[in-house]
Amino acid sequence: MKSMHWLxxxxxxxxxxxxxxxGTYRLYLRYDPAKDFPALQEKIGMNLAVxxxxxxxxxxxxxxxxxxxxxxxxxxxxxxxxxxRAIRDSLSDLLSPRGIKTVPVPGWNGQPDSLKGLQxxxxxxxxxxxxWIEGNATLLGTDIKxxxxxxxxxxxxxxxxxxxxxxxxxxxMKDIRLSPPQAQKILxxxxxxIFDSYFSNPY
Numbered sequence: 001m002k003s004m005h006w007l008x009x010x011x012x013x014x015x016x017x018x019x020x021x022x023g024t025y026r027l028y029l030r031y032d033p034a035k036d037f038p039a040l041q042e043k044i045g046m047n048l049a050v051x052x053x054x055x056x057x058x059x060x061x062x063x064x065x066x067x068x069x070x071x072x073x074x075x076x077x078x079x080x081x082x083x084x085r086a087i088r089d090s091l092s093d094l095l096s097p098r099g100i101k102t103v104p105v106p107g108w109n110g111q112p113d114s115l116k117g118l119q120x121x122x123x124x125x126x127x128x129x130x131x132w133i134e135g136n137a138t139l140l141g142t143d144i145k146x147x148x149x150x151x152x153x154x155x156x157x158x159x160x161x162x163x164x165x166x167x168x169x170x171x172x173m174k175d176i177r178l179s180p181p182q183a184q185k186i187l188x189x190x191x192x193x194i195f196d197s198y199f200s201n202p203y
Contacts (some may be wrong), residue, residue, distance in 0.1 A: 022072025026079035027063065027184040031090040031191050037199045040098060044156065044202060045121020047101050050092065051108040053084035053126045063187070064133035066142075066178045076133065076183055083131055090191070091124075094199075108155070115157045127151040130168075133187055135178025144178050146171040148190050154202055163203035167194050 063083060066074040078086040092102045103120050110125060130149035135142045147170045155162045169190050175182070 022074055024062075024075045024077055025180040026081075027076050027180060027187060028079045029083075029086040029090060029184075029191065030188055031087075031094055031195050032188065033094060033196055033199075034192055035196050035200065037098065040199055040202070041100055044100065044124075044154065045158070046099060047103055047120040047122075048095060049105045049108070049118060049120035049123035050088060050102045051105050051123070051125055053088050053128065055082060055084045055128045055131075057083075057128060057131065063131055064135075064146075064183060066135040066183075067137060069137045069139070074180075076180065084126075084128060087126060087128070087191070091126075091195070094195070110153050110155070110162060112155070112160060112162050115155050115160060115162075118155070118157050121157055123155040125153040127153075131187075133178070133183050135175075135183070137177070141174050142177050144171070144173045144175060144186070146186050146190060148187075148194060150194065152198060156203065159203075161203075165198065167198065169194055 060082060061077065062075045063078050064076040066076075068074075080086045080089055095102055105120075105123070108114065108123055108125055115123070128150060130147045132148075133144070133146040135144045147168075149166070149168045151164065151166050153162055153164050171186060171190065
């Protein structure tokens with residue numbers, strides 16, 4: 001019976017110290033703009049060509065993990081999957097209500113001379129260099145680090161130019177634990193910050 005007295009303590013310890021059974025959790029990635037972009041259609045036109053985005057990370061399956069003090073790692077994966085599709089779909093959902101039609105195209109070489117034959121007003125490509133969140137449990141809590149690095153190329157037919165921008169964002173914080181809902185919230189906030197800044201002034 002004495003062992004029963006230790007059960008609540010052990011359960012509390014697992015919560016605080018990050019005990020885990022492991023597994024893989026899906027994080028629903030969604031860009032939810034915090035501002036409006038009244039000049040966006042004027043900048044990029046009514047038709048935006050969108051080729052497949054490129055995920056250039058070493059690990060293209062996962063977007064992060066939680067390393068507990070005891071137990072197995074928890075891994076995080078994007079929803080939709082793969083990650084490049086999640087970001088592409090999220091941007092399409094943003095542009096459609098703003099009168100900008102996205103037109104899928106099979107590919108793009110990123111060169112200005114390709115814009116002459118473009119059957120759209122502009123073309124947008126995103127290369128994913130980093131997209132990761134990790135939580136490492138310690139006796140004092142969980143150290144959380146998140147980093148997103150994107151290269152965005154926008155070819156504008158009327159300008160005859162390709163505008164390239166590299167955007168890097170990092171977050172470092174400490175909390176009791178990095179739960180899947182919390183990891184999802186942090187990454188979506190970073191997505192919003194990056195694309196709010198970008199679409200406010202694409203070139």
